[in-house]
Amino acid sequence: MHKDKTTTPIILVQAASRAWSGAPDWCMNEIDGRPVVAITIENGLKEFPNADIRIIAPEFDRGGRLDDLPSMFPDNTISVYYGFDASPLGRMIAALEGLEDDTLVLRVDGLHFGWLPKHGASMLESAKQNNLDCMKMPDDFPIQLTSDVYRLSALKKVSAMLSELPDAGIFKIHPKFFMFKNTDNFKSAHYTDYPHVADSWLKTCRKIAEGVYVEGRMLVGKNEGIKAGDQLTFHYELALDFITPQAEILDCACGPGYGARMLAGKATSVIAADLDAETVKNAAAASENPDNLFFQTADATALDFADNSFDAVTSFETVEHVDPVPYFAEMYRVLQPGGFLILSTPQNSLGHIPVNSQHRREFSIDEITELASRYFDIHKIIGIKQGRVIFPDDSKGQNTFMVCQKPE
Structure with a gap:
């Protein structure tokens, strides 16, 4: 039987050992012997057990701890792509090579262990029905609970447009905002009719965060960072x-x-x-x-x-x-x-x-x-x-x- 791509999506998980400031990234902090990014992946698999999950990481992480993630989920489809240290946009496009331009994908940051996959499923369906290039949560929604939806053709279009612009680094990190800014070229929308987020889930995430938000990113200035982020x-x-x-x-x-x-x-x-x-x-x-x-x-x-x-x-x-x-x-x-x-x-x-x-x-x-x-x-x-x-x-x-x- 043909599987609906909305219920078995491709999920891009952005992860790295180093934050944009140059300090260690919290997504690699360990909770019960696993990096935080593994909890983010596990959270997605509860809603999408058959998802094709592709970890997209900078080239400097090749051969490191992220290599171990697929073996943590032997019954699932997990892979790791490395490349483009300063451009998550470049990573996204390269990791989707060979797919049809019309493909819709979910993207979640590896640190967003509290993301709500049901929101992701609704956004994928809305993007499909309304022919959207990008859909995201409201800008002031708790960042750790968010995911985004992108159309591959739109990502390629962003990349082509940015190649003609000076100082495009920030949008290579956050291409969704380039799409929202350029309404003549992209059709984007915020997901505003999301269901109520229970206090119990916020409290659960807060408890997990006790082992996540520790010294790391605040060490900015001691390592060489990437200014655009x-x-x-x-x-x-x-x-x-x-x-x-x-x-x-x-x-x-x-x-x-x-x-x-x-x-x-x-x-x-x-x-x-x-x-x-x-x-x-x-x-x-x-x-x-x-x-x-x-x-x-x-x-x-x-x-x-x-x-x-x-x-x-x-x-x-x-x-x-x-x-x-x-x-x-x-x-x-x-x-x-x-x-x-x-x-x-x-x-x-x-x-x-x-x-x-x-x-x-x-x-x-x-x-x-x-x-x-x-x-x-x-x-x-x-x-x-x-x-x-x-x-x-x-x-x-x-x-x-x-x-x-x-x-x-």
């Missing part, structure tokens, strides 16, 4: 537009200090602060620290600085870890009137139970705007779709970058 550094690059050479800055929750060093290249002085004493010690030990950069421990909700001490505070991927009320109060207190609080935080329409177990709460764009507006005027909001992808005048995304100004 490095969102952590992108936050600081965006912030530099709001920093003057005369500014005295607090970089709150500075981590390893890579961003504080960027800021110190423009500002008069930078205090880089973090709650963890060992993190501060390691950051301060870096040999390339300039003379106008100072490290110390500090609590973002109870800062040991005088009122009106700083012209700007940068605080990236911080507010989701703490109680937001004292956090915003402290940011307001230590800033000069007219000073900027420049922050980023995951954007999540279901953030009441964040999958990332290190986060207390994640915020929709409306929720974080309401919290910040209690103290600040909102100067600018950017919705970062993924990586470094932004659309002007569109605040929805996987990450919120926000510039807040203390009233004069």
